Amino acid sequence: MALLQLAEPGQSAAPHQHRLAAGIDLGTTNSLVATVRSGRAETLPDEQGRHLLPSVVRYLEDGAIAVGEGAKAAAADDPLNSIASVKRLIGRGIGEIAALGSRLPYEFVAVESAVPRIRTRRGEVSPVEVSAEILRVLARRAEAALGGELAGVVITVPAYFDEPQRQATKDAARLAGLKVFRLLSEPTAAAVAYGLDQGAEGLHAVYDLGGGTFDISILRLRRGVFEVLASGGDSALGGDDFDRALARWIMTLAGIEDDADHRVLRRLMRDACAAKEQLSAVERVPLRIERGDGTIWESELTRATFESLIDPLIARTLAGCRRALRDAGVRAAEVADVVLVGGATRVPLVRRRVAELFAGEPLAGIDPERVVAIGAALQADLLAGNRPADEMLLLDVIPLSLGVETMGGLVERIIPRNSVIPAARAQEFTTFKDGQTAMAIHVLQGERDLVSDCRSLARFDLRGIPPMVAGAARIRILFEVDADGLLNVTATETRTGVRAEVSVKPSYGLTDGEIETMLRDSLAHAGEDLAARRLREEQVEARRSVEALRAALARDGEALLSAGERARLEAALTEVGRIAAGADAEAIRSAVAGLEQTCGFYVERRMNRAIHDAMAGRRVEDFE
Amino acid sequence: MLDLSLNHFELLGLPVAYQVDAEQLAERYHELQRRLHPDRFAGASERERRLSVQASTRINEAYQTLGDPLRRAQYLLGLLTGEDSAGAGTSSDAAFLMEQMELREALAAARHRADPLAEVDSVLDRLAGQSVGLIAALDERFAGADRQDLEQAAELVRKLQFVTKCRAEAERLAAELDDPAAF
Numbered sequence: 001m002a003l004l005q006l007a008e009p010g011q012s013a014a015p016h017q018h019r020l021a022a023g024i025d026l027g028t029t030n031s032l033v034a035t036v037r038s039g040r041a042e043t044l045p046d047e048q049g050r051h052l053l054p055s056v057v058r059y060l061e062d063g064a065i066a067v068g069e070g071a072k073a074a075a076a077d078d079p080l081n082s083i084a085s086v087k088r089l090i091g092r093g094i095g096e097i098a099a100l101g102s103r104l105p106y107e108f109v110a111v112e113s114a115v116p117r118i119r120t121r122r123g124e125v126s127p128v129e130v131s132a133e134i135l136r137v138l139a140r141r142a143e144a145a146l147g148g149e150l151a152g153v154v155i156t157v158p159a160y161f162d163e164p165q166r167q168a169t170k171d172a173a174r175l176a177g178l179k180v181f182r183l184l185s186e187p188t189a190a191a192v193a194y195g196l197d198q199g200a201e202g203l204h205a206v207y208d209l210g211g212g213t214f215d216i217s218i219l220r221l222r223r224g225v226f227e228v229l230a231s232g233g234d235s236a237l238g239g240d241d242f243d244r245a246l247a248r249w250i251m252t253l254a255g256i257e258d259d260a261d262h263r264v265l266r267r268l269m270r271d272a273c274a275a276k277e278q279l280s281a282v283e284r285v286p287l288r289i290e291r292g293d294g295t296i297w298e299s300e301l302t303r304a305t306f307e308s309l310i311d312p313l314i315a316r317t318l319a320g321c322r323r324a325l326r327d328a329g330v331r332a333a334e335v336a337d338v339v340l341v342g343g344a345t346r347v348p349l350v351r352r353r354v355a356e357l358f359a360g361e362p363l364a365g366i367d368p369e370r371v372v373a374i375g376a377a378l379q380a381d382l383l384a385g386n387r388p389a390d391e392m393l394l395l396d397v398i399p400l401s402l403g404v405e406t407m408g409g410l411v412e413r414i415i416p417r418n419s420v421i422p423a424a425r426a427q428e429f430t431t432f433k434d435g436q437t438a439m440a441i442h443v444l445q446g447e448r449d450l451v452s453d454c455r456s457l458a459r460f461d462l463r464g465i466p467p468m469v470a471g472a473a474r475i476r477i478l479f480e481v482d483a484d485g486l487l488n489v490t491a492t493e494t495r496t497g498v499r500a501e502v503s504v505k506p507s508y509g510l511t512d513g514e515i516e517t518m519l520r521d522s523l524a525h526a527g528e529d530l531a532a533r534r535l536r537e538e539q540v541e542a543r544r545s546v547e548a549l550r551a552a553l554a555r556d557g558e559a560l561l562s563a564g565e566r567a568r569l570e571a572a573l574t575e576v577g578r579i580a581a582g583a584d585a586e587a588i589r590s591a592v593a594g595l596e597q598t599c600g601f602y603v604e605r606r607m608n609r610a611i612h613d614a615m616a617g618r619r620v621e622d623f624e
Numbered sequence: 625m626l627d628l629s630l631n632h633f634e635l636l637g638l639p640v641a642y643q644v645d646a647e648q649l650a651e652r653y654h655e656l657q658r659r660l661h662p663d664r665f666a667g668a669s670e671r672e673r674r675l676s677v678q679a680s681t682r683i684n685e686a687y688q689t690l691g692d693p694l695r696r697a698q699y700l701l702g703l704l705t706g707e708d709s710a711g712a713g714t715s716s717d718a719a720f721l722m723e724q725m726e727l728r729e730a731l732a733a734a735r736h737r738a739d740p741l742a743e744v745d746s747v748l749d750r751l752a753g754q755s756v757g758l759i760a761a762l763d764e765r766f767a768g769a770d771r772q773d774l775e776q777a778a779e780l781v782r783k784l785q786f787v788t789k790c791r792a793e794a795e796r797l798a799a800e801l802d803d804p805a806a807f
Contacts, residue, residue, distance in 0.1 A: 182663060222650065222654065291686065383663060383667075384666070384667070385667060410702055420684040423685070482662070483661070483662040483680070544667065545669065596670065601670050611659075614659040614660070
């Protein structure tokens with residue numbers, strides 16, 4: 001429990017041990033991990049010196065799991081057990097995946113739960129588990145490089161990721177045994193990587209076209225504060241779609257049918273991707289494609305043809321940019337710089353179109369594939385407490401509006417898109433029938449008016465409303481979104497205080513129980529003991545709490561506490577220390593919880609003092 | 625509970641007035657968030673994080689309310705009159721309503737024009753002009769702030785609300801015309 005780090009601006013928090021932290025870019029096609037060492041953020045290579053880890057997970061016959069190049073190389077020959085582009089699936093339901101339109105070469109299992117599962121030789125796996133495997137490999141890489149256990153990580157997500165997609169990403173981290181300091185928007189991470197280097201002020205746009213997602217963010221940078229004014233995008237549009245458009249073109253010409261063998265389709269996608277990459281450097285490439293019957297189709301692809309295939313896709317991203325500009329209330333000409341992020345921005349036509357829209361050459365000085373991980377590492381280092389906490393601050397927004405269903409299948413928006421997070425907003429509703437004692441609450445995300453056009457996040461009931469005439473009950477629905485963009489909804493009948501609450505663990509998320517089971521399975525698989533791990537985690541947490549409280553007491557215990565209060569806290573500290581030395585994880589957990597309870601009043605005093613100091617600080621400024 | 629009895633203006637250290645210096649607002653907002661944003665409490669206890677989220681949420685709410693001309697007017701009107709619903713309802717200015725109706729009809733017809741986006745843009749321009757006028761008028765009324773001024777301000781708020789809503793619809797239509805696949 002690191003109590004408030006109430007350092008004055010410009011002054012670092014109490015000296016402490018350097019905590020190990022990493023930034024992870026969990027990408028559709030490739031993933032990366034970066035960390036700050038001797039003041040510099042850099043991505044970390046594997047033993048062969050490769051920085052990019054292909055986001056492919058393969059379940060091998062001997063029960064082992066391969067992640068990265070090996071899995072990618074085998075994917076064409078073992079498509080059903082090699083899961084690629086899982087980011088396209090995470091946080092989505094089976095129906096939605098089907099609606100994505102891209103034909104995926106996996107076998108989905110129809111299950112009760114809305115979370116899709118993929119059938120592999122290892123058994124059925126969910127996208128959360130597949131993502132966790134990737135995270136594990138990256139975390140191990142970082143720990144090997146840093147020589148110790150990670151205190152926490154920052155994981156990037158597309159700015160346009162909706163609530164379930166963010167939640168699922170966080171679940172994957174939990175499954176991989178990682179503490180998430182924060183989920184960070186990819187464009188914001190990129191802006192951090194650029195902004196801190198160059199100290200640029202003013203308006204910036206970040207155009208991020210990754211393998212499977214497109215994001216645009218408009219940010220204002222001012223003295224280390226990165227304020228996102230608007231973000232937009234499409235979480236199902238990316239460089240992979242360029243490959244797909246090209247593959248489709250080849251299929252038509254080469255006479256390959258939609259229902260061709262998985263292997264043929266996989267190879268075709270691989271060839272299309274290779275041709276795309278070559279065309280960034282040369283004007284024409286030869287094509288040599290193997291059909292299902294073993295015959296070969298040969299031809300040539302020019303850059304002009306390729307560009308005509310992808311131009312409609314790029315046009316959609318530009319429309320997204322214009323919309324974000326409108327939302328931010330900014331004209332393209334006011335934007336000082338455009339930063340390019342994501343492998344697909346290497347495509348020359350993308351650069352040309354972006355340059356036309358913003359009337360200026362975009363910035364791509366930092367490797368567009370690494371820039372997000374680098375920004376995430378800088379933020380992770382800051383959140384771990386290794387740098388003065390006021391050096392920079394990232395203020396993000398939610399990309400999509402949140403609301404509830406009202407009469408007639410319409411959506412009432414409660415928190416509009418591009419609201420700064422954390423955010424909270426309440427709205428009152430009432431009953432429409434005499435004697436109504438329950439109300440169904442349907443939580444939605446999206447911009448459309450009709451419930452059927454928005455994404456259903458969760459449903460829950462408020463029960464036990466005392467019978468009243470229609471319209472007399474006062475039902476207050478409160479939406480709270482945290483700094484990660486995760487939503488909590490509560491409903492209260494304000495006259496009687498009847499309450500119902502839901503953390504949106506929705507339609508497409510995993511339950512805590514499911515995660516627990518998966519965690520146990522994966523630990524057993526790795527030969528680790530769940531109980532031992534629990535104990536270690538609780539002990540670390542207890543130690544952290546005790547140290548933080550001691551540091552806080554040393555700093556302002558004198559000023560904020562009476563002698564009696566202080567003695568009470570000291571006694572509680574000693575007690576927690578004693579229990580933490582034992583081997584009962586549950587006892588340690590409840591001792592730490594008890595400590596939090598005991599020092600709650602002190603925490604509040606410190607927080608209030610922080611507010612007053614912040615206000616007093618500027619009053620002084622006023623007189624100057 | 626946190627001591628958050630301050631109103632939005634007090635919290636951000638600004639005079640209780642309709643005119644707000646955007647620079648000053650941003651600066652003070654950033655200063656508060658620098659100290660209270662949940663990122664400052666990444667390694668903190670549940671309780672502290674909850675308090676920080678509360679404080680940060682409250683500051684965001686104040687900032688977004690004061691940063692938006694309509695929400696600022698509604699909030700200030702509520703503060704000065706002590707009525708939450710001040711400025712609610714519909715304007716009774718017939719000429720104004722007629723003009724709004726015309727603009728809405730122009731929007732509805734835009735889809736079928738040769739250049740729908742240009743049509744929407746021209747509606748957006750007119751709405752932007754109306755907003756500017758209403759905001760300037762609000763400035764004056766709030767500067768006076770006697771009973772009569774506040775009544776007039778309430779009427780201006782009703783109009784601004786109308787215009788703002790129409791603008792949002794026009795912007796949405798523009799976005800849809802720009803990228804039909806997204807809708």
